[in-house]
Structures are given as C-alpha cells and as structure tokens.
Amino acid sequence: MNQLLRVMNFNVSSDGIAAGPSEQQTLERPFGLDRPERLFSWAGATASWPMRTEPGGSRGLDDCFTRDFARNIGAEIMGRNKFGPQRGPWADHEWQGWWGEKPPFRTPVFVLTHHPRPSLTLSDTTFHFVDDTPAVVLEQAKLAARGQDVRLGGGVSTIRQFLDADLVDTLHIAVSPLALGTGLRLWDSPEELNDRYHHDTVPSPSGITHHLYWRR
Numbered sequence: 001m002n003q004l005l006r007v008m009n010f011n012v013s014s015d016g017i018a019a020g021p022s023e024q025q026t027l028e029r030p031f032g033l034d035r036p037e038r039l040f041s042w043a044g045a046t047a048s049w050p051m052r053t054e055p056g057g058s059r060g061l062d063d064c065f066t067r068d069f070a071r072n073i074g075a076e077i078m079g080r081n082k083f084g085p086q087r088g089p090w091a092d093h094e095w096q097g098w099w100g101e102k103p104p105f106r107t108p109v110f111v112l113t114h115h116p117r118p119s120l121t122l123s124d125t126t127f128h129f130v131d132d133t134p135a136v137v138l139e140q141a142k143l144a145a146r147g148q149d150v151r152l153g154g155g156v157s158t159i160r161q162f163l164d165a166d167l168v169d170t171l172h173i174a175v176s177p178l179a180l181g182t183g184l185r186l187w188d189s190p191e192e193l194n195d196r197y198h199h200d201t202v203p204s205p206s207g208i209t210h211h212l213y214w215r216r
C-alpha cells in the first residue's frame with residue numbers, strides 16, 4: 001500500500017510565517033506571537049473543529065479541510081517545539097503536552113528531539129520521543145500507522161527538514177491575509193515548491209487562501 005506523508009491544515013501568514021522566533025516561544029505564548037489565533041481561527045470556527053465543545057460552527061470549504069484532518073491518518077510526526085516549551089535536556093518528565101489528558105491526535109505521535117525520553121500515553125494517543133533522521137523516523141511512523149498515511153504536524157523547522165529530504169507527498173497550507181514581518185518562515189513565496197509539486201490555490205470566503213500541493 002502506498003502510504004503518504006501529508007502536511008495538513010498548516011497555517012502561515014501572507015509572508016510565510018507560522019510562529020515567532022524560538023526565543024519568544026514560552027509556556028504562556030506557545031506560538032511566540034501576539035494573537036496567534038489570527039492564523040488558525042478559520043479552522044476553529046468550523047463545525048468539524050476537533051476541540052469544539054459546543055454545537056454549531058460553519059460549513060463549507062473551510063469545514064471540508066478541517067474535517068479531512070484525521071481522514072486515513074494512522075500516525076503523526078511533530079517537532080519537539082510543537083510538543084512543549086522546554087529546550088535542551090528534559091528538566092523533568094511531568095510536562096505532557098499542550099492538550100491535556102485527551103490530545104486530539106488519537107494515533108501514535110513521533111516527537112523529534114535530540115533528548116529522547118520514555119514514551120507517554122494519554123487517552124488514545126501515545127507520544128514516542130525519537131532522535132534520528134527524517135527518513136528513519138518516517139519509516140517508524142509508517143509501521144505504526146498500519147497502512148494508513150502519516151501526518152507531518154510541524155512546526156516550520158520540522159516541515160522544512162522533511163521537504164529538504166524530499167519525503168513530503170502532499171501539503172495543504174492555509175495562508176491568512178495578514179503579514180507578520182518576523183518569525184519562523186515556511187517560505188518566501190508559495191511558488192517556491194512548484195518545481196517539485198503541482199500547485200492549486202483555492203480562496204475561501206473566510207479570507208483564507210488554501211494552497212494544495214502534490215508531487216509531480
């Protein structure tokens with residue numbers, strides 16, 4: 001079975017920035033940005049937002065992308081910064097991620113780190129902390145996914161590593177109509193990937209432009 005590595009619902013500004021500089025990312029400001037919700041509020045407004053606690057939400061194009069987030073996904077890969085705010089050797093193992101006792105992933109998750117620690121299970125999500133090359137980690141994730149696809153969750157540096165290793169099969173990047181100026185940048189232009197990927201753009205009434213890429 002052809003398992004894909006997919007970037008899904010990854011949010012950037014109009015100038016390609018997804019988070020503030022690493023030194024500005026803290027427990028209180030995980031994205032290192034003022035009002036980071038401006039990047040992903042389109043997803044939180046949809047009926048299919050996985051962390052929605054009340055009925056309602058929008059339908060339509062944005063909801064289709066949000067609803068697709070978990071389709072045929074059997075594992076996730078993420079960078080350490082997406083898991084938590086600590087840097088360097090783990091001071092302790094008490095930190096269990098940003099999502100509480102029921103993370104939204106519901107699959108094995110492989111966290112890239114130079115400082116491995118024991119695996120952690122919360123509800124139906126197990127986090128594995130791995131120190132290896134993108135290719136090796138992807139093979140581990142594919143085995144854990146049991147024939148389903150693997151989602152590459154970010155952040156920016158992690159996605160760039162896998163792009164540089166030519167391992168990403170499809171990408172969905174949601175571009176918000178605001179410029180942030182400084183921070184961790186996915187690209188200078190959405191056309192940067194056009195030499196390797198087919199590329200469609202789909203504007204949404206919410207103001208978001210959805211960029212879709214798949215291998216040539």
